[in-house]
Amino acid sequence: AQTVTQSQPEMSVQEAETVTLSCTYDTSESDYYLFWYKQPPSRQMILVIRQEAYKQQNATENRFSVNFQKAAKSFSLKISDSQLGDAAMYFCAYRSAGGRNNDMRFGAGTRLTVKP
Amino acid sequence: NAGVTQTPKFRVLKTGQSMTLLCAQDMNHEYMYWYRQDPGMGLRLIHYSVGEGTTAKGEVPDGYNVSRLKKQNFLLGLESAAPSQTSVYFCASRRTGGYNEQFFGPGTRLTVL
Numbered sequence: 001a002q003t004v005t006q007s008q009p010e011m012s013v014q015e016a017e018t019v020t021l022s023c024t025y026d027t028s029e030s031d032y033y034l035f036w037y038k039q040p041p042s043r044q045m046i047l048v049i050r051q052e053a054y055k056q057q058n059a060t061e062n063r064f065s066v067n068f069q070k071a072a073k074s075f076s077l078k079i080s081d082s083q084l085g086d087a088a089m090y091f092c093a094y095r096s097a098g099g100r101n102n103d104m105r106f107g108a109g110t111r112l113t114v115k116p
Numbered sequence: 117n118a119g120v121t122q123t124p125k126f127r128v129l130k131t132g133q134s135m136t137l138l139c140a141q142d143m144n145h146e147y148m149y150w151y152r153q154d155p156g157m158g159l160r161l162i163h164y165s166v167g168e169g170t171t172a173k174g175e176v177p178d179g180y181n182v183s184r185l186k187k188q189n190f191l192l193g194l195e196s197a198a199p200s201q202t203s204v205y206f207c208a209s210r211r212t213g214g215y216n217e218q219f220f221g222p223g224t225r226l227t228v229l
Contacts, residue, residue, distance in 0.1 A: 045206065104149075
């Protein structure tokens with residue numbers, strides 16, 4: 001079974017600075033999808049960014065970008081110009097592209113604190 | 117659109133009691149999921165459904181049952197609640213296609229005493 005590892009339980013960043021959250025995954029598949037979700041104190045899960053494994057170009061969404069290293073099975077999230085509203089739990093997730101059992105596997109999460 | 121809604125938002129049960137959590141989505145999504153979230157463990161899949169009338173087990177299905185009699189609803193049942201089932205439960209749904217985003221409900225905090 002695929003596993004997703006987030007090795008940083010907690011991270012902090014100064015407002016307006018840049019922070020990178022790490023994520024690695026274990027899989028034998030070649031085709032899959034990767035996601036970053038944000039969970040603020042409200043508990044609502046919000047999609048931040050996603051990446052298709054067959055695309056070499058890293059995905060970007062405004063201040064959020066990823067560094068996808070397929071060979072290293074690494075999918076880090078970079079947040080630029082951090083804002084107070086970025087403070088949240090961030091979850092990395094993996095989804096297989098094949099078969100009907102293509103559920104998501106989540107990492108344990110990284111709690112991001114933004115300091116004013 | 118209301119998106120994904122969950123009922124109730126909070127519940128306290130005594131050991132051995134039963135209850136049903138209701139998830140509803142108004143986006144005509146084929147796939148629906150039930151997850152539990154425990155501290156330090158992220159979200160773990162309990163059961164899922166790929167369409168009306170179908171259900172399948174996820175990573176942690178023991179102690180739970182589900183039903184999907186209508187496409188828009190996905191019910192999660194606890195027949196005999198145990199303290200180990202104290203958790204926050206999330207429902208999610210999405211369209212077919214692996215790249216598609218999962219939309220989550222607001223969660224249900226369940227405490228079993």
